[in-house]
Amino acid sequence: MTTRTNQQVVLVKRPQGAVTDDCFELRISAVAELEPGQALLEVQYVGVDPSIRGWIDERGSYFAPVQIGEAVRSSGVGVVIETTDPVAYPIGTVCTALTGWQQYRVVTVGEFPPITPVAEGVAPLDAMNVLGQIGMTAYLGVLDVAKPKPGETFVVSAAASGVGSLAGQIAKLEGARVIGIAGSDAKVQWVTDELGFDACINYKTQDVNARLKELAPKGIDIYFDNVGGELLDVVLRRIATRGRVVLCGDISTYDTDSEPTPLRNVKYLMGRRARMEGFNTLDHWERLGEATIKLAELIANGTVHRKDDIVEGLQHAPEALLRLFRGDHLGKLVVKV
Numbered sequence: 001m002t003t004r005t006n007q008q009v010v011l012v013k014r015p016q017g018a019v020t021d022d023c024f025e026l027r028i029s030a031v032a033e034l035e036p037g038q039a040l041l042e043v044q045y046v047g048v049d050p051s052i053r054g055w056i057d058e059r060g061s062y063f064a065p066v067q068i069g070e071a072v073r074s075s076g077v078g079v080v081i082e083t084t085d086p087v088a089y090p091i092g093t094v095c096t097a098l099t100g101w102q103q104y105r106v107v108t109v110g111e112f113p114p115i116t117p118v119a120e121g122v123a124p125l126d127a128m129n130v131l132g133q134i135g136m137t138a139y140l141g142v143l144d145v146a147k148p149k150p151g152e153t154f155v156v157s158a159a160a161s162g163v164g165s166l167a168g169q170i171a172k173l174e175g176a177r178v179i180g181i182a183g184s185d186a187k188v189q190w191v192t193d194e195l196g197f198d199a200c201i202n203y204k205t206q207d208v209n210a211r212l213k214e215l216a217p218k219g220i221d222i223y224f225d226n227v228g229g230e231l232l233d234v235v236l237r238r239i240a241t242r243g244r245v246v247l248c249g250d251i252s253t254y255d256t257d258s259e260p261t262p263l264r265n266v267k268y269l270m271g272r273r274a275r276m277e278g279f280n281t282l283d284h285w286e287r288l289g290e291a292t293i294k295l296a297e298l299i300a301n302g303t304v305h306r307k308d309d310i311v312e313g314l315q316h317a318p319e320a321l322l323r324l325f326r327g328d329h330l331g332k333l334v335v336k337v
C-alpha cells in the first residue's frame, strides 16, 4: 500500500452566476494504488483555464461535469514517478494531461484526451502554452479554419489571452493586418508594442463599433472570436463581404447564469455571403505533433512571444480563476503546484 497523500482543490459547491472561492476546498486524500497500464504523475503546473468554468457547471460541456467532491479538472504538466507500464510511461517522462488541480494524477493508457509526452528540450511551461493545447488551438484555428490571406483584416478578441495573442501573431505571419480587442491599456500596449499587432481596441474604455469602423473601413475579413456575447454582435455588424467568423470560445458567457445576448447582427452574414464556423481542438488531436514542431521553431527563432502569469501554490488556484474572469492578469495563468 502506498502512503502517498494527494493535496487537491475539490469542488464543494456549484457556482450560481459568477464563480466564488467558496465553491472550492483544499483537501488531502490518499493516492490510489496503480493498476496495470497506469502511471503516477507528480504534477508540476496546472492551468487556470476558461473551460474550467463550464466543467464545474451541472450542465457540463463536451466533458461530463466535475462532480462535487472531485478535484477540479484542468490542464497540467507533470512527471512520471511510478509506473506499471514502463513502455508507455517510462519513469521520468514529462507529460501534459488533464491533471486537475492536484499534486498527483493517476493516468491510464488509452484515456482521452491522450496523455502526451513532452518532446525533449521543451520546458514544462512551454508545453502548457504555445507548445500545448493553447498553441494548437491558435494554430489550427488560424491556419485550418480562418485561413487568412495577405492583406486581409483579421480581428481577434481576448487579444492578450494565450490563444488570442498567438492567433494574432500567426495571422500576422500569414500577412494579415491584425487588430486586437482587449480589456486593459497594458494588454493593448503589449500586443501592439511587443507582439506587432497593427492596432488594438480597449473594449472597456472605447466604442468598439466606432473604432472598428475607423480601423477597418472596408470591413473585417476574419473575426477570431474568443469572447462571444455582445462583442461578437458588435463585430458581426462590421463583417466584410465573404468574411469568416471563427468561433473559438465565448468566455463572456461562461461565468454567468444569464441568457446569452441575442445576436441581432447575424442578419448581415447573408447579404455579405459571410460564414461562421465553430471548432474544437479535441477534434484535431492528431495534428498536435505538426503544430508543436512548427510552433517550436517560431519560439526558438524569436518570431512569436508569449507571457505566463505564475501563481505559487495549489491553494491559490481558486482565486486565480476569479482573476481570469476579471481579466486581471497579463499572460496565461498557471499555478505552480
Ligand SMILES: NC(=O)c1ccc[n+]([C@@H]2O[C@H](COP(=O)([O-])OP(=O)(O)OC[C@H]3O[C@@H](n4cnc5c(N)ncnc54)[C@H](OP(=O)(O)O)[C@@H]3O)[C@@H](O)[C@H]2O)c1
Pocket (backbone or CB within 6 Å): 048, 049, 050, 051, 133, 134, 137, 158, 159, 160, 161, 162, 163, 164, 181, 182, 183, 184, 187, 226, 227, 247, 248, 249, 250, 251, 252, 253, 279, 280, 281, 282, 324, 325, 326, 327, 328, 329, 331, 332, 333
Ligand atoms: N475551441 C477550442 O478548442 C479552445 C481551446 C482552448 C481555449 N479556447 C477558448 O479560447 C479563449 C481564450 O482561452 P485562453 O486559455 O487563451 O484564455 P486566457 O489566457 O485565460 O485569457 C482569458 C481572457 O479572456 C478575457 N475575458 C474574461 N472574461 C471576459 C468577458 N466577460 N468578456 C470579454 N473578455 C473576457 C480576459 O481578457 P480581457 O482583459 O481582454 O477581458 C481574460 O484575460 C477562451 O474563450 C477559451 O474558451 C477554445
